Amino acid sequence: MDFDVIVLGSGPGGYVTAIRASQLGLKTAIVEKESLGGVCLNWGCIPTKALLKSANVFEYIKHAADYGIEVKESNANFENIVKRSRDVANGMSKGVQFLMKKNKIEVIMGTGKVKPGKAIEVTAEDGSTKTITAKHIIIATGARSRTLPNLPQDGKKIIGYREAMNQKSMPKKMVIVGSGAIGSEFAYFYNAMGTDVTLVEYMDNIVPVEDEDISKQLGRSFKKAGINVMTSAEVTKVDTSGKDCKVHIKTKKGEEVIDCDIVISAVGVVANIENIGLESVGIVTDKGKIQVNEYYETNIPGYYAIGDCVPGQALAHVASAEGITCVEKIAGHNPEPIDYNNIPGCTYCSPEIASVGYTEKAAKEAGYELKVGKFPFSASGKASAAGHKDGFVKVIYDAKYGELLGAHMIGANVTEMIAELVVARKLETTGHEILKAVHPHPTMSEAVMEATAEAYGEVIHI
Structure with missing residues (x-):
């Protein structure tokens, strides 16, 4: 050999x-x-x-x-x-x-x-x-990049992630199909640059693999930023025969057609x-x-x-x-x-998303009795000082043994905070141990302790 x-x-x-x-x-x-x-x-x-x-x-x-x-x-x-x-x-x-x-x-x-x-x-x-x-x-x-039959990528008008990050000029109007990590990151980027962005998601919530509270918060943040968010919507076809793309979108209210320069297909890999x-x-x-x-x-x-x-x-x-x-x-x-079940997932749009373990829904379906705590960044001194008050930390504990079942965060720099919870779950840490581990003030990360305190009825700052 x-x-x-x-x-x-x-x-x-x-x-x-x-x-x-x-x-x-x-x-x-x-x-x-x-x-x-x-x-x-x-x-x-x-x-x-x-x-x-x-x-x-x-x-x-x-x-x-x-x-x-x-x-x-x-x-x-x-x-x-x-x-x-x-x-x-x-x-x-x-x-x-x-x-x-x-x-x-x-x-x-x-x-x-x-x-x-x-x-x-x-x-x-x-x-x-x-x-x-x-x-x-x-x-x-x-x-x-996955290609769908009704969304064939031609590399020019209907593109995947590779072409999306290597455009020669900024599109005026764009439709992004799929709101997972790739779709949401490009929606944030192009919207911030000044492109008119429509984000289309087949499921009822954007970032559908995330905890429902996270999905709803990102939807609110995106709409506030001027992104047109369409959920429970399906792109049935894209007509690229003219100068622009005509995107046919089926919604609960009927069919809508959106004109745009470019369509990003972000429907998975x-x-x-x-x-x-x-x-x-x-x-x-x-x-x-x-x-x-x-x-x-x-x-x-x-x-x-x-x-x-x-x-x-x-x-x-x-x-x-x-x-x-x-x-x-x-x-x-x-x-x-x-x-x-202890793999962190991160999405780097703004606000960022980071999560690990069970969502609240999945934990209930698994038969656990829960203690759930949420701490909003609007109550965080560091978030206020930094001008990043959007979002929250949500923690899910097993009520019986105190096991940390899941953690879900949305806000500034939360992708840097999630590792604490990954290590905590690996070490089989309980809610009381996280609560009694002194977190530094003022930091975004103390929201983990505060959310845990909320789960156990001991929260101070909300």
């Missing part, structure tokens, strides 16, 4: 897996067809955060007078904002190149296909092929499992995902899969954790399987 481990795909699942494998003394290679870092670093998590930061700064300038500062004139240079985002992404990708060299991982550029006999055939850009072998092959091919050789090896898939056990082994010995191409949350931090668990098991360690 040429290697101990070959990883197919270099996203946050693949490159992290390769580094951990190398740390564990395994001779490792990684195969990548485009750019090191995959979608996350190049076209996803990182460049979108750069765009959103530009939107934050622009909003601060527009509301400078609220902070006693006079700014005579400000304009958003859309081209430069996009360029900054691309520069950030390129810098991160170069950082991954450095990490590959530092960890003595062989990088093989080209399109990889798994073959029987623990092999991968790599086709380079010039069409030449070579076959490499390893004791263990880990598939980390990720996912791409689909795993990249086609044309990578799964059938030739006999690897089992179901519902568009590779089937694996709790240590990411497929049905064929020596072949593994992690990240967006396997069942579970399609999140960068999940892919990284899965890859680490997978190679630690390969190396003979005894890692603990991942608890998929």
